[in-house]
Amino acid sequence: MVRAIMIQGTGSNVGKSMLVAGMARAFVRRGLRVAPFKPQNMSNNAAATEDGGEIGRAQALQARAARRVPHTDMNPILLKPETDTGAQIIVQGKRAGTMRAGDYRRNKAHLLDKALESFGRLCRDADLVLVEGAGSPAETNLRAGDIANMGFACAAGVPVVLVGDIHRGGVIAQIVGTKAVLDAGDLAQIRAFAINRFKGDISLFDEGRDDIARRTGWPCLGVVPWFNDAWRLPAEDMMDIRSSAGGTFKVAVPQLERMANFDDLDPLSAEPGVTVEIIPAGRPLPGDADLVLLPGSKSTIGDLAFFRAQGWDIDLYAHVRRGGHVLGLCGGYQMLGRSIDDPDGIEGRPGKVDGLGLLDVDTIMTGDKQVTLRHATALPGGEPVTGYEIHIGRTSGPDCARAWLEIDGRPEGAASTDGRIRGSYLHGVFTSDPFRARYLAEFGQEALVGYEDGVDQVLDALAEHIEAHLDLDLLLELSEPPRGA
Structure with a gap:
């Protein structure tokens, strides 16, 4: 019994x-x-x-x-x-x-x-x-x-x-x-x-x-x-996330007020050659970051206002002018576009706001919520990626023609013409060891960790x-x- x-x-x-x-x-x-x-x-x-x-x-x-x-x-x-x-x-x-x-x-x-x-x-x-x-x-x-x-x-x-x-x-x-x-x-x-x-x-x-x-x-x-290895397991609460000191490749992550699905950071934190720096409110985005990762958000428009209130938009534009790379996932992807429109007030007050304008895409919030496990293929390398979507909203625009993922034969995500700015709704992309290895190799970094096996260990x-x-x-x-x- x-x-x-x-x-x-x-x-x-x-x-x-x-x-x-x-x-x-x-x-x-x-x-x-x-x-x-x-x-x-x-x-x-x-x-x-x-x-x-x-x-x-x-x-x-x-x-x-x-x-x-x-x-x-x-x-x-x-x-x-x-x-x-x-x-x-x-x-x-x-x-x-x-x-x-x-x-x-x-x-x-x-x-x-x-x-x-x-x-x-x-x-x-x-x-x-x-x-x-x-x-x-x-x-x-x-x-x-x-x-x-x-x-x-x-x-x-x-x-x-x-x-x-x-x-x-x-x-x-x-x-x-x-x-x-x-x-x-x-x-x-x-x-x-x-x-x-x-x-x-x-x-x-x-x-x-x-x-x-x-x-x-x-x-x-x-x-x-x-338990000293607790940090190697996915964190549940924002109180649990922390910066991880690793190698010379620095990923800066602004700590949004309604940050969500930040388990995207865990496989990067596990890599000894990668430093993941969580940037709290009141601190500028570091000028020596190689990649700025905009994480998911439970309230995209609200967190975009919070992002701007910290002056992080100014820091981000400077990062891009220096040749830095940017990756937006889910809510972070929506923020990178030209506009976010919430006509029915799903996230709060109805209205349309300007995005950060780093991707030529627009987002409209819709009442239907996407909650789905996904099997994807990374482009152009063909690496298998297993992840999930949890979001409201649809994103479209010219930069979607440069999708860097494919799900069930359809393109997913968007990229700028020079490829330095990318976004996607797919969480969990970095849990794929082959994709993470290829992504880091673009920056001259070697991936050394088998992430999924490491979690079970x-x-x-x-x-x-x-x-x-x-x-x-x-x-x-x-x-x-x-x-x-």
């Missing part, structure tokens, strides 16, 4: 996603059929699934760790922030509209049924379902109608392990304080705690670990040291790391058949 357990955190970004990925690979290596599940996620870094929907990138990585095909049931509710107060709502992989934060809080309870429905389907084909929470169960102001943490755990009858992040400091207060604010029903779901991201001699925290156990009455599953190493420091036998013992299984 299927069993389930939920990993909740004392706050956001305590490493829950990474722990679940490591646990998934560890239990699969033990011969179990494992499925990852996150009832509600908030991320603009989404992944396309074979069933034609989108889920959080972390759940796609966890599916890979579990050696499963990613499915929309693994993350039935996905919130994609478009503004500071509103987000696009994805329900079981499909766009269900846009909602302000206050309205979502008042109306989210009915989405619990969708989450339980997806969870039930996953349970039919698994020995163990690893559930990941979101944020913290200690946010008592969000408890009413909660579907991300204790609301789901109680409704589905899933036991909980609470994880604290010692790297942030105050981990004793994180865990003991969480216990102090939870009501009796929620506390009854918690079976154990764990400590994540310890640096140094673990034995130095023995007294702290025992103090938490004494104050809470919960056993400790373990203290997990910092890191997942195996993560599983061994988790096995060494967490009591997975106890975790499995604490897991229970969910209600209705």
Whole structure:
């Protein structure tokens, strides 16, 4: 019979996603059929699934760790922030509209049924379902109608392990304080705690670990040291992306306010000859960059205004005058054109704005959203490329005659007459080792990494790391058949 357990955190970004990925690979290596599940996620870094929907990138990585095909049931509710107060709502992989934060809080309870429905389907084909929470169960102001943490755990009858992040400091207060604010029903779901991201001699925290156990009455599953290769796995949250120092070939990436699908950067960061520099707001684009990469965006027109507000448009034009190269992916591709027209106000206020004018193309925003896995061929080399599209809008114009990709016999993307400015809607192009090698060779650089194999090697190493420091036998013992299984 299927069993389930939920990993909740004392706050956001305590490493829950990474722990679940490591646990998934560890239990699969033990011969179990494992499925990852996150009832509600908030991320603009989404992944396309074979069933034609989108889920959080972390759940796609966890599916890979579990050696499963990613499915929309693994993350039935996905919130994609478009503004500071509103987000696009994805329900079981499909766009269900846009909602302000206050309205979502008042109306989210009915989405619990969708989450339980997806969870039930996953349970039919698994020995163990690893559930990941979101944020913290200690946010008592969000408890009413909660579907991300204790609301789901109680409704589905899933036991909980609470994880604290010692790297942030105050981990004793994180865990003991969480216990102090939870009501009796929620506390009854918690079976154990764990400590994540310890640096140094673990034995130095023995007294702290025992103090938490004494104050809470919960056993400790373990203290997990910092996993040094975590950066080599696709990041889920913009908080996780960072510059990577490598070789002399420099890729500058402006950190857009609504940056999305930035996993495009991961294969480049993995190359020892490439330096990927993330440029935060307030800093100019570096004058010594070889390539400026404009990433995807959840709100293209808004992020274009943000780009200009930083003065990055001036820096970009100077980069081009110096002979530099520019690559725009998805929203970044749209920004490079002459204009972006949103007549129906899909992204916000209706209107048309000037683009950066570096590609002779125009974009019109349309209500139909493209969410598709793609098999493409790079031009002119013929290298196979596997990627995905997640976007609204159609782009056309003279520079599309110089497409540098082909999908199902149709051209994809655009390029300037000198080939130094390129754009495409296809995410994931650099995961193709042959294409990345040819692209870097154009700049006199050698590609040395087998990216996809490298991700699986890191997942195996993560599983061994988790096995060494967490009591997975106890975790499995604490897991229970969910209600209705």
